[in-house]
Amino acid sequence: xxxxxxxxxxxxxxxxxxxxGPLAFGLAGTxxxxxxxxxxxxxxxxxxxxxxxxxxxxxxxxxxxxxxVIGLVTTLVALGAVAAFVASDLGSPAFTRMRRMISPLLSVxxxxxxxxxxxxxxxSGMIMRLFSPWATGLDQPPDLLIVNDPLALSMMAGLIxxxxxxxxxxxxxxxxxxxxxxxxxxxxxxGYGRIASFTLLLWPxxxxxxxxxVFAVVAYASxxxxxxxxxxxxxxxxxxxxxxxxxxDPELESRFLASAGAVAQLGVTLxxxxxxxxxxxxxxxxxxxxxxxxxxxxxxxxxxIGARTVMVASAAIVFGGxxxxxxxxxxxxxxxxxxxxxxxxxxxxxxxxxxxSGPLATTLAVAxxxxxxxxxxxxxxxxxxxxTGRGRGGGALLLIYLPLIVPQISFMFGxxxxxxxxxxxxxxPALVLAHLVFVLxxxxxxxxxPWRAHDRRHDLIAxxxxxxxxxxxxxxxxxxxxxxxxxxxxxxxSVSVGQxxxxxxxxxxxxxxxxxxxxxxxxxxxxxxxxxxxxMQTLLPFLAFSIATGLPGLVFRNRRGxxx
Amino acid sequence: MLKSxxxxxxxxxxxxxxxxxxxxxxxxxxxxxxVLAEAKGQTVYFNAWGGSENINSYIGWAGETLKExxxxxxxxxxxxxxxxxxxxVLAEKTAGKNEGGSVDLIWINGENFASMKRQQLLMSxxxxxxxPNWTYVDxxxxxxxxxxxxxxxxxxxxxxxxxxxxxxxxxxxxxxxSMPKSSAELLKxxxxxxxxxxxxxxxxxxxxxxxxQVLIETIADKSKLSQPVTDASFDEDVAPLFAYLDTLHxxxxxxxxxxxxxxxxxxxxxxxxxxxxIFAFNPSEASAGIAAGELPxxxxxxxxxxxxxxxxxxxxxxxxxxxKAGALVLANxxxxxxxxxxxxxxxxxxxxxxxxxxxxxxxxxAAFDALDLGIATLKPDQLGPALDEPHPDWMERIEGxxxxxxxxxx
Numbered sequence: 023x024x025x026x027x028x029x030x031x032x033x034x035x036x037x038x039x040x041x042x043g044p045l046a047f048g049l050a051g052t053x054x055x056x057x058x059x060x061x062x063x064x065x066x067x068x069x070x071x072x073x074x075x076x077x078x079x080x081x082x083x084x085x086x087x088x089x090x091v092i093g094l095v096t097t098l099v100a101l102g103a104v105a106a107f108v109a110s111d112l113g114s115p116a117f118t119r120m121r122r123m124i125s126p127l128l129s130v131x132x133x134x135x136x137x138x139x140x141x142x143x144x145x146s147g148m149i150m151r152l153f154s155p156w157a158t159g160l161d162q163p164p165d166l167l168i169v170n171d172p173l174a175l176s177m178m179a180g181l182i183x184x185x186x187x188x189x190x191x192x193x194x195x196x197x198x199x200x201x202x203x204x205x206x207x208x209x210x211x212x213g214y215g216r217i218a219s220f221t222l223l224l225w226p227x228x229x230x231x232x233x234x235x236v237f238a239v240v241a242y243a244s245x246x247x248x249x250x251x252x253x254x255x256x257x258x259x260x261x262x263x264x265x266x267x268x269x270x271d272p273e274l275e276s277r278f279l280a281s282a283g284a285v286a287q288l289g290v291t292l293x294x295x296x297x298x299x300x301x302x303x304x305x306x307x308x309x310x311x312x313x314x315x316x317x318x319x320x321x322x323x324x325x326x327i328g329a330r331t332v333m334v335a336s337a338a339i340v341f342g343g344x345x346x347x348x349x350x351x352x353x354x355x356x357x358x359x360x361x362x363x364x365x366x367x368x369x370x371x372x373x374x375x376x377x378x379s380g381p382l383a384t385t386l387a388v389a390x391x392x393x394x395x396x397x398x399x400x401x402x403x404x405x406x407x408x409x410t411g412r413g414r415g416g417g418a419l420l421l422i423y424l425p426l427i428v429p430q431i432s433f434m435f436g437x438x439x440x441x442x443x444x445x446x447x448x449x450x451p452a453l454v455l456a457h458l459v460f461v462l463x464x465x466x467x468x469x470x471x472p473w474r475a476h477d478r479r480h481d482l483i484a485x486x487x488x489x490x491x492x493x494x495x496x497x498x499x500x501x502x503x504x505x506x507x508x509x510x511x512x513x514x515x516s517v518s519v520g521q522x523x524x525x526x527x528x529x530x531x532x533x534x535x536x537x538x539x540x541x542x543x544x545x546x547x548x549x550x551x552x553x554x555x556x557x558m559q560t561l562l563p564f565l566a567f568s569i570a571t572g573l574p575g576l577v578f579r580n581r582r583g584x585x586x
Numbered sequence: 587m588l589k590s591x592x593x594x595x596x597x598x599x600x601x602x603x604x605x606x607x608x609x610x611x612x613x614x615x616x617x618x619x620x621v622l623a624e625a626k627g628q629t630v631y632f633n634a635w636g637g638s639e640n641i642n643s644y645i646g647w648a649g650e651t652l653k654e655x656x657x658x659x660x661x662x663x664x665x666x667x668x669x670x671x672x673x674x675v676l677a678e679k680t681a682g683k684n685e686g687g688s689v690d691l692i693w694i695n696g697e698n699f700a701s702m703k704r705q706q707l708l709m710s711x712x713x714x715x716x717x718p719n720w721t722y723v724d725x726x727x728x729x730x731x732x733x734x735x736x737x738x739x740x741x742x743x744x745x746x747x748x749x750x751x752x753x754x755x756x757x758x759x760x761x762x763x764s765m766p767k768s769s770a771e772l773l774k775x776x777x778x779x780x781x782x783x784x785x786x787x788x789x790x791x792x793x794x795x796x797x798x799q800v801l802i803e804t805i806a807d808k809s810k811l812s813q814p815v816t817d818a819s820f821d822e823d824v825a826p827l828f829a830y831l832d833t834l835h836x837x838x839x840x841x842x843x844x845x846x847x848x849x850x851x852x853x854x855x856x857x858x859x860x861x862x863x864i865f866a867f868n869p870s871e872a873s874a875g876i877a878a879g880e881l882p883x884x885x886x887x888x889x890x891x892x893x894x895x896x897x898x899x900x901x902x903x904x905x906x907x908x909x910k911a912g913a914l915v916l917a918n919x920x921x922x923x924x925x926x927x928x929x930x931x932x933x934x935x936x937x938x939x940x941x942x943x944x945x946x947x948x949x950x951x952a953a954f955d956a957l958d959l960g961i962a963t964l965k966p967d968q969l970g971p972a973l974d975e976p977h978p979d980w981m982e983r984i985e986g987x988x989x990x991x992x993x994x995x996x
C-alpha cells in the first residue's frame with residue numbers, strides 16, 4: 023500500500039520529465055547549429071549568418087506566410103463547423119450518427135486521407151472519372167491546377183476534414199461538464215436561435231475547455247509535413263517542406279540552414295498562435311456587440327444546413343478517399359476516364375504482405391508499450407491529484423500540451439543528434455521514449471476528464487467498508503473507469519501508430535513501422551502500394567478503437583450498471 | 587521504477603565500452619577468405635531508396651541468398667531520399683560516433699557521392715577493385731564506372747547498375763513518328779501540345795537530369811561541363827538553358843505552376859492521361875510498368891538522335907560502418923553474373939548490367955542472352971549515344987538557379 027502511494031508521488035515529476043526533457047534537449051540541439059555551432063561541420067563559433075542566409079532564400083517569406091495562413095484558416099473552418107454543428111444538432115439523431123463515426127474517422131492517418139482526397143479531386147481523379155466522358159465529353163483530363171494549388175486550398179481542405187473529427191471528439195469530451203440541455207433550453211425560451219443560444223451561453227465555458235486542443239490544431243496545421251507534401255503548393259512549398267528538403271540536402275552545409283529554418287518554424291507557429299489569440303479577441307468582441315444589441319438570430323437555418331453539410335462532407339471525403347485507395351490496392355491497369363479498373367490483381371498485396379511483418383511487429387510493440395507506460399503514468403498522476411485534492415493548474419495542463427504545440431520538426435532533429443551522442447539511436451527503448459512524448463499528452467487528455475468526473479462517493483463507501491486506498495483504486499475505480507481507460511489507450515495507440523518523424527529520426531531507419539514504410543513507398547507515388555499501406559495504417563487504430571468500445575460490453579455483460 | 591534508469595545507464599556505458607574495445611582494422615577484400623569469415627553472422631544495414639516494390643523485392647532476394655550462402659543478414663533500410671543516409675552518417679560523425687555506425691552500405695551516385703567523398707565519410711582506400719567479382723566489371727568500355735559525374739570513383743564505390751535517359755509515350759494516343767528527337771524538337775512539340783509534358787521538380791534526381799540534358803544540348807562550349815563551374819562565365823554559360831526553360835514553362839502541364847514529384851508520379855500521370863511524354867533513367871521502366879499493369883501495353887520508348895544522359899549507380903561503405911566485412915560480401919554479390927542477370931530481367935527489375943559480356947563464361951552469358959527485355963524496351967543500338975554527366979558542381983548551381991528563378995513563381 024505504501025509502495026503504491028510512493029509511486030503516485032513520483033508520477034507527476036516523472037511525467038513532466040518525460041514530456042519536457044526531450045523537448046528541452048531537442049530544442050537546444052536545433053538552436054545550437056542554427057547559431058552556427060556544429061563543430062564537425064566546421065561551425066565552432068556563434069553567428070547569425072545562417073539566419074540572414076535563410077532570409078535571402080527566394081520565396082521564404084511566402085512559405086512562412088502560407089504556413090501561418092494554413093494554420094489559421096484550417097482551424098477556423100474546422101472549429102466553426104464543429105461548433106455550429108454541435109449548436110444546431112446537439113441531441114438529434116444526426117448528432118448520434120456523427121458521434122459513432124468519430125473513431126473510424128480518427129483512425130484514418132492524415133497522409134492516407136490526403137492521398138485519398140488528392141485522387142478524388144484531381145482532374146484525372148475519381149469524381150472526374152465518374153462524370154467522364156458521358157457528362158463532360160472528356161476522354162482526356164483537363165489541365166487544371168486543383169491539387170498543389172498555390173493558395174493551398176486543397177491542402178487546407180485535406181487538413182480540415184481530418185481536424186474536424188479531432189475537434190469534435192474534444193468538444194464531446196467537454197460537453198458533459200456543462201449543463202448543455204438546460205442552457206440551450208434557456209436560450210431558446212428567451213427567443214434566441216439555436217446557434218445564438220449556443221454561442222452566447224454554452225460556447226464560452228466550452229471553449230475554455232477545448233482551447234489548448236485548438237492551439238494544438240493551429241500548431242499542427244502550421245507545421246505539418248506529410249499533408250503538405252501531398253496536397254500543398256510547390257512554388258514555393260510551405261516552410262516545413264523546405265526544412266525537410268534542406269535536412270535531406272547532400273550539401274551537408276545545408277544543415278545550418280535547416281536548423282535556422284527549424285527555429286524560424288518555431289516563430290511561425292508562434293505567430294500563428296498569436297494570430298489565433300487575435301481571432302479569439304475579435305470573436306469575443308463581435309459576440310459581445312451582438313449580445314448587447316439583443317439580436318436573437320432566429321433565422322439561422324442556412325448556417326445550420328451549412329455546418330451539417332461540412333460535417334457530412336468531411337466524413338464522406340475521408341471514407342471515400344480510403345475506399346478508393348483500397349480499390350487501387352487491388353486494381354490492375356486503371357486509366358482515365360474508366361470509373362473502374364480494367365482488371366483486378368492481388369499483386370500489390372502479395373508483394374507487400376511478406377515484407378510487412380517486421381514493421382508490423384515494431385509498430386505493435388512500440389505502440390503497445392508506449393501506451394501502457396502512458397496509461398500507468400497518467401493513472402498515477404491522476405491518483406496523486408485525487409489524493410492531494412489539488413485540482414488541475416492551468417500551468418500544468420499547458421506543460422502537458424507543450425509537446426503537441428511545439429512543432430515536431432523544431433525539436434526532433436536536435437533530439438536525433440542527442441540520441442546518437444548517447445548511443446541509444448535505433449534502440450527500442452529510445453523509440454518508445456520518443457513516442458511517449460506524443461502519446462502521453464493524448465492519453466492524459468482523454469483520461470483526465472472522465473477520471474475527475476468520477477463520483478467520489480463510491481470511494482467514501484469503500485473507505486467506510488475498510489478498504490485501503492490502493493484496493494479502492496484496483497477494485498472500484500479502475501473497473502468503473504474501464505471504458506474510459508480503454509478509449510484513452512486506443513487514442514494513445516493510434517497516436518503512436520501515426521508517428522512518422524520521431525520514428526524515422528530515432529529509429530534511424532532500423533526500427534521501421536507501418537507508417538515509415540508507407541511514407542517511404544509513397545515517395546514512389548504508386549497508388550496501389552499506397553493503398554495497401556494506407557489500409558493497414560487505418561486498420562490498426564480502427565481495431566484498437568473497436569476493442570475499446572466492444573470489450574467492456576463483453577467483460578461487464580453481467581454488470582448492468584457498467585453497460586451503456 | 588527507480589531502478590530502471592540506472593540499469594539503462596549501466597547498459598549504455600557497457601555498450602560504449604564494448605564498441606571502443608571492438609576497434610579493429612578495416613577488412614581487406616584482397617584477403618577474401620578472411621572477409622567471409624568476419625562477415626559470417628554480421629547484419630548489413632543496406633540503405634537504399636525504397637520507393638519501388640520491384641527493387642525492394644530484388645534486394646530482399648539478395649538478402650536471402652546472402653544469408654543462405656554466407657550467413658550474412660541483410661536489412662534493407664528503405665529511404666525516401668538517399669541524402670538522408672548521407673545526413674545520418676554526418677549526424678553520427680557530428681556526435682563522434684566513428685565506429686559502429688548505423689549505415690553499412692549506401693546505394694549512391696553523383697552529388698551524394700561527391701559530398702561524402704569530399705567530407706571523407708567513405709571507407710577508404712580503394713576496396714572495389716579488390717572484390718573477387720571485379721574481374722567481370724566492364725570498366726574499359728563504360729567510363730562512368732570509374733568517373734561518377736566527372737568525379738573519380740577511386741575505388742570508393744562499387745558499380746551496381748547502368749542508367750540511361752529514355753522517353754516513353756503511349757502509341758494509342760500519340761503516334762511514334764511525331765515524337766521529338768532532341769530538346770529543341772521537344773520544345774516545338776510542347777508548343778503544339780500544350781499542357782501535355784512536364785518534368786519532376788528539381789532537386790528531384792530525374793528532374794535535375796532533364797535540366798542537365800538541356801544544358802548539354804544548349805551550352806556553347808561543352809568542354810566546360812567536365813570542370814567545376816567558373817563563376818565569371820556561369821551566367822553566360824547557362825543563359826541558353828534558361829532561355830529554353832522560359833519558353834518551355836508556359837507550355838508545360840499546369841502551365842508550369844506545379845510539377846510532378848518524381849518519376850513514378852510521371853508514370854502515374856501517363857496512365858492517368860495527364861501527360862503524353864515522360865522519361866526515366868532506366869530503359870526497361872516502360873516494359874516493367876506494362877508487366878505490373880501500371881501502364882497500357884501500347885506504351886513505347888524512344889531516345890534522342892544525338893544522345894541522352896547516361897551514368898552508373900553504385901554502392902558505397904561509410905567510414906564508420908559497423909559491418910564492413912558483410913557490406914563487402916554484399917557489394918561483391920551484387921556484381922556477380924548471377925545477381926546482375928537477375929537484375930536486368932524486366933519482370934524482376936530491368937536495370938542494365940555493369941558487367942562485360944566478353945568477360946563472362948558461356949553459361950553466364952547465356953543467362954543474359956535468354957532475357958526477354960520486353961516489348962517497350964529499346965535495343966542497345968536504338969538507345970543512341972550516352973552523354974557524360976556534367977561535374978556535380980553544375981547540377982548544384984543549376985538547381986539553385988532554377989529555385990531562384992522559378993521556385994517562388996506564384
